[in-house]
Amino acid sequence: MRAGTTQVRLLALAAMAALALATAACAEDTPAGPGPGGTGAMKSGLKIAFLPKQVNNPYFTTSDNGGKAAVEEFGGKYTETGPSESSPSAQVSYINTLSQQKTDVIVVSANDKDAICGALNEARQAGAKVVTFDSDTNASCRDLFINQATAEGIAKIQIKLISQAIGADGGEIAILSATANATNQNAWIEMMKAELTKPEYAKLKLVDTVYGDDKDEKSFTETQALLAKHPSLKGIISPTTVGVAAAARYLSGSTFKGKVQLTGLGTPNQMRSFVKDGTVKAFALWNPADLGYLAAYAGGALASGMITGKEGDKFKAGKLGEFTVGKDATVLLGDPFTFTASNIEQFNF
Structure with a gap:
């Protein structure tokens, strides 16, 4: 009788131990939920689509390839789609298609801050997370904006570089922008105008702003x-x-070479020959591949429930390290970098 009772007890204890081990194993396999430190695990198989202002633009080819590298790192499925020309409404049909395809994350550089809002919000209602990068929409139309640099930082470096290139005598300057509706361009231009009011730039006079519509x-x-x-x-x-x-x-x-100075935002591969032949003394940019890479990781973190997009959320973006969501659901990549003849050969993008 005692032996039988002991055996039953031992079997019960074994069953309890097995249950405890199984529970612990399940706990280890289940990703942690969202938290202030960006805890949790990236979901595998996330469908992440990049929608640039226009495809076959060297800048967006570089940025989207950065996004592709990130998506492959965390086991997602990458696609790129978009219009061949920049226009305010050109992206709407692509957003609608991505929504119908049940895309988990749409990463978009907006041609217009308002024109695509309706389509983006419909995609969000269908379950997609929306991350803007390079050029933002209204904040109500997306979950996060990945800002390549602050408008103030870009404005400061552009005015500083053109001032240095022209020299102490100053003179008339003009701005050659992309499209008239581009959110980022307009923000930078307004900040450049503000920068020009500073005493150190009193001899610079902005006489015109024109638009090339991002067409060569x-x-x-x-x-x-x-x-x-x-x-x-x-x-x-x-x-x-x-x-x-x-x-x-x-x-x-x-005949204007060397007489009319030029600066702006460009890639080293585009501008290398013009720096070498003296047409351009210096220009600036961030690394567009890093911008796309960060946007992909941010989108993946959102779609995995690791972050919600609220101020203070933290997440890790692979090789770039940890980032914190700032005001208005914005994540900042960093400061612009200046390229000159002394350093341009160190870069290849």
Whole structure:
């Protein structure tokens, strides 16, 4: 009788132990929920789509490839889609299609802060997380904005570089922008105007702002037209990779080379020959591959429930380290970097 009772007790204890081990194993396999430190695990198989302002634009090719690398790192499924030309409403149909395809994360650079809001909010209602990068929408239309640099930081470096290139005598300058509705371009231009009111830039005078619509040939002809319209022009700022390369191409083959200074936002591979031949002394940018990489990780963290997009949320973005969500659900990549003849050979993008 005692032996039988002991055996029953031993079997009961064994069963309890097995249950405890099984419970512990389940706890280890279950990702932790969201927390202030960005705890949790990235879901595998997330469908993450990049929607640039336009495909086949060298800048967005680089940024989207950065996103692709990140998505592959955390086991997601990457796609890229978008219009061949920038226009306010061109992205709407692509957003609708991605929503119908049950895309988990849409990473978009907005051609217009308002035009795509309706489509984005419908996609969010269908379950997609929306991350804007490079060019934002209204904050009500997305979950996070990945900011390549602050508008103030970009404005400061652009005005500083054109001032240094022109020299102490100053003179007339103009801006060659992308599209008239581009959120980021307009924010930078307003901040550049504010920067120009500082005493140290009193000798610089902004005389015109024109738009190349992020098209190479239009940007080229707009540069030509600016110089015809303003014969005393001393410098051009083009805060767009397409525009600055087109302007440099025009200046390098004209009598204005060395007389009219140019700076802007460009990639080293686009601008290398123009820096070497003296057309451009310096220009700035962030690493667009890192921008896309960060946007992908942010989207993955959102879709996995690791963060919600509230201020103070933290998450890790692979090789780039930890980031914190700031005000208005914004994540900042960092400060712009200046490229010159002394360092441009160190970069390849």
